[in-house]
Amino acid sequence: MQGHxxxxxxxxAAxxxxxxxxxxxLGAAVCLYRAGVKVVDLWGGWADAARTRPWREDTIVCMMSVGKGMAALCVWMLVDRGQIDIxxxxADYWPGFAGGGKGGITVRTLLQAKAGLLYLDHAPDGSAYDxxxxVxxxxxxxxxxxxxxxxxxxxATMGHLLGELVRRVDGRMIDRFLREEVTxxxxxxxxxxAAWADPARVADIVPNAASHTFVQTRDPSTKLGRAWRIRPVVEDHYNDEMxxxxxxxxxxxxxNARSVARIFAALAEGGRLDGTTLMSAGTVDRMREQSWHGTCAMTDRTFRYAHGFFLNEPAMSPMGTNPRAFGHPGAGGAIGFADPENGIAFSYSPALMCAGGGVGDRCEALVAAAYA
Known part of the structure; x- marks a missing residue:
């Protein structure tokens, strides 16, 4: 274990x-900001299942659905600038979206995960990267x-839904917008x-057969399997070239935890960190307003959901003691969240996926320790 x-x-640290x-x-990193200052930055273990590559200070790893939170952040930045009215x-911004009887779906409904667009039945199997x-x-x-x-x-769909909305409004692909405006x-x-990074820096995701998400996304008879059939069927889909x-x-x-915690630290500090402004404090408050709390129609798990982000929910998305803390978990246990009332931003990035359907006991232990 290294860092401070x-x-x-x-x-x-304990x-x-x-x-x-x-x-x-196996290998992981954890980072914590308090009042805009980095107070925990730790990493350790191994970047591969064979334990041949140490996890280093600059190691990065796939953080799964944390990326949907980043896409939502990009949309809210355009809202903050007056370019999107939620x-x-x-369809006002993306005319083709009106097809299939979707003309009345607002940006707000989309951000609230109430649009009912869980599946992509018209997409060929394995077409996720096209x-x-x-679209x-x-x-x-x-x-x-x-x-x-x-x-x-x-x-499986929110990243493209929000990413294409950004492209229609701003003109830039979501990866370029994120790079130029946030990261x-x-x-x-x-x-x-991870094409932008030295391949030697990229840790492998190590699947866990006890992960509900891992199992269900590979089973086409489940709802998650129906949604994720767009992902190519390869032996090691988390780490393949695509x-x-x-x-x-x-x-x-x-x-990694350091990078994601820094982004959420800006949100914890009212949208601004070290001279960089992402959005106003008012917009931060708007995007973390609760839109629903209950059983998710996709996973049958209990969530609290805001507008493109999850809210603190002890069983599935634990984010400390503040019910208004918000962020986004990723399958396997990765997470990034902001707690503006306590001035906390937190992230955890593991290589080995956790068991179950939440963020797992390793992430839960770290969050509990941060608030202790």
Whole structure:
């Protein structure tokens, strides 16, 4: 284990070490900001299952669905600039979106995960990394329910939905917008895919057969399997060439705890950090307003959901003691979140996926230690 933890947060270092001793940690990083200052920055273990590559200070890893939170951030930055009105129909910005009876879906409904666009039934199997094919499939897709009347995590689709909205409004692809407007100005080591990074820096994702998401996304008889059939069927889909070179915002954002915590630190500080402004404090508050709390129509798990982000929910998305803390988890246990009331930003980036359907005992232990 390397890095540092301020004395006030020694419990986080102790929990991180304990993860390796008793919770089967393979390789990971954890980072914590308090009041805009980095107070924990730790990494350790191995970057591959064979334990041949040490996890180094600059190691990055796929953080899965944390990328959907980054896509939502990009949309909210355009809202903050007055370029998107969340109460206007998505089709006002993206005319083809109106196909399949979706003309009345507003940006707000989309951000609330109430649009009913869980699946891409018109997309060929394995087409997730073909942006234009997925966009055409979205345009043809019919909602699963009357938009606004139910709610469900748009597990496989949200990245393209929000990413294409950004492109229609701003003109830049979501990866370029994120790089030029967020990660570049903040100096955050994060992006979609990992083509921008030295391959030697990229840790492998090590699947866990006890992960509900891992199992269900590979089973076409499940709802998650129906949604994720767009992902190519390869032996090691988390680490293959397409996952590391193409743009799939729902799943393949690569970074580490240090980079993601820095982005959420800006949100915890009212949208501004070290001279870089992402948005106003008022917009930060708007995007973390609760839109629903209950059983998700996609996963059958209980979530609290805001507008493109999850809210603190102890069982599935633990984010400390503040019910208004918000962020985004990733399959396997990665997470990034902001707690503006307490001035906290936190992230964890593991190589070995956790068991179950939440963020796992390793992430839970680190969050609990941070708030202790």
């Amino acid at each position: 933890a301020d004395p006030d947060f020694a419990a986080v 929990a991180f070490a304990e993860n390796f001793r008793s919770r089967d940690e 109460d206007r129909p998505v 942006w234009e094919t997925i 055409a499939a979205i345009e043809a897709q019919e909602p699963c329910w009357e938009p606004g009347t139910d709610h469900g995590y748009h597990s 570049g100005p903040l100096g955050a080591d994060y992006g979609y895919g 996952a590391r070179t193409r743009i799939f915002p729902s799943s393949n954002g690569h970074g």
